[in-house]
Amino acid sequence: MFGLKKPHVVNWTTTLFLSITFLSAAIGTPYYLYTYGWSTPLFLAFLFMFSACCMSITFGYHRLFSHTAFKASWPVRLLVLIFGAASFENSALLWSSEHRRHHKHTDHEDEDPYSISRGFFFAHMGWLFLRYTPERPLDNVADLRKDKLVMWQHRYVQLIAAVVTFVIPCTVGWFVSRWDGFLGCLFIVGFLRIVCVHHVTFFINSLCHVLGKQPYSSRTSARDSWIMAILTFGEGYHNYHHEFQHDYRNGIRKWQWDPTKWSIWLLNKVGLTWDLRRVPKEKILLAQIAQKERALEARLGKQEITLSGAAAQLLETARQHLAHAAEAWETHREARNNALKAAAKTAVAHESEGLLATLRREEEAAAKNLRLCIRAWRNAYRVACATI
Numbered sequence: 001m002f003g004l005k006k007p008h009v010v011n012w013t014t015t016l017f018l019s020i021t022f023l024s025a026a027i028g029t030p031y032y033l034y035t036y037g038w039s040t041p042l043f044l045a046f047l048f049m050f051s052a053c054c055m056s057i058t059f060g061y062h063r064l065f066s067h068t069a070f071k072a073s074w075p076v077r078l079l080v081l082i083f084g085a086a087s088f089e090n091s092a093l094l095w096s097s098e099h100r101r102h103h104k105h106t107d108h109e110d111e112d113p114y115s116i117s118r119g120f121f122f123a124h125m126g127w128l129f130l131r132y133t134p135e136r137p138l139d140n141v142a143d144l145r146k147d148k149l150v151m152w153q154h155r156y157v158q159l160i161a162a163v164v165t166f167v168i169p170c171t172v173g174w175f176v177s178r179w180d181g182f183l184g185c186l187f188i189v190g191f192l193r194i195v196c197v198h199h200v201t202f203f204i205n206s207l208c209h210v211l212g213k214q215p216y217s218s219r220t221s222a223r224d225s226w227i228m229a230i231l232t233f234g235e236g237y238h239n240y241h242h243e244f245q246h247d248y249r250n251g252i253r254k255w256q257w258d259p260t261k262w263s264i265w266l267l268n269k270v271g272l273t274w275d276l277r278r279v280p281k282e283k284i285l286l287a288q289i290a291q292k293e294r295a296l297e298a299r300l301g302k303q304e305i306t307l308s309g310a311a312a313q314l315l316e317t318a319r320q321h322l323a324h325a326a327e328a329w330e331t332h333r334e335a336r337n338n339a340l341k342a343a344a345k346t347a348v349a350h351e352s353e354g355l356l357a358t359l360r361r362e363e364e365a366a367a368k369n370l371r372l373c374i375r376a377w378r379n380a381y382r383v384a385c386a387t388i
Helices: 012-036 040-066 074-085 092-104 120-124 148-205 226-231 238-243 259-269 281-303 309-345 349-386
Strands: 008-010 130-132
Touching (some): 148 226
16 A cells, blocks of 8 residues: 555554534534524634644644654643644654654655655545554654653543543533533534544645745655645754754744744743754855756756856965865854853853853854855856856
8 A cells, every 4th residue: 555565454443533523513513503503602612722733743642753843831731732642643753753763764656654755645634544563653742752741642632632632622512502502612623623534734745845846955755835834833944854854844934824833932031942953044044045056957967068167266265265264263163062062061050151251252253164165165056057
């Protein structure tokens, strides 16, 4: 099935669950709307549960647990684990294990759990219908096994999901308006919301590897799309994410739609999240330059032409200067980071202040020189493109 080489069997539990939830939403939603009509409280309940569950996946399962892009207080972790369970996407432990494997083996036909190389449907949801035999070991989430809240959720994920999705909403709905409220919470807040949340996540694995551009790297199929960012709570800047997976941001520009990033940042301001990991701007620019170089090389190869002598020499000189500047900047940056780590362990921190100040100045000077070389490369690149 799907051309997989490794032994596998049909995962009947997941297959039946996805089928039942879809059919219940497809049949129950129009029946309810025809019988009882739409109401503002029901819409708000649906919107709350949909947003809470989606954000618990993007904020919690993805950026917090899978990539450790930041750290969060226990109340924040508890909330995302509860509503993450209500998403019916398995436990954070299992989800993170699969996702880390996806990043390690992106696009590999067998090792990537939801490889787009197997086709759109397989990446979207087909992979969920299968179970490998033997099952993949949870050998890449040792850090999460030490988190008591993560392990609590892992043990009781089905119970938490059922209570948060069906028991509480349907009970409240019954006391508010009897069958009207009960069925509304069952079909709209329950089944329809589950299906919608599922496909928001599924689209990240499928459409985000098909639709959009690749400004940072073409080494994987991941792509950036502002349309997908809107649909997936900021996860649509997928090309950036695959190149810099430990950054807490997916949309790095202030104007790029990424409510997950904004939520992490806001919680940081009130002390509920900390150690937010950000990729330096210089490193991002270098990735964009490398991608433009690859695109230029492909363009020249496709048209079977070469750059003129002067343009080629100008670009090659700019490349060499840029490579030396990037290496120097990385060296100074690493030296300062190592000194900061050493100072944090030192009882008398003031003894390191002079060294840290010197290293900071050297890093800033190296960064300034790197930016100048980037500017020179851009000019040379424009000249080269103009000659084609």
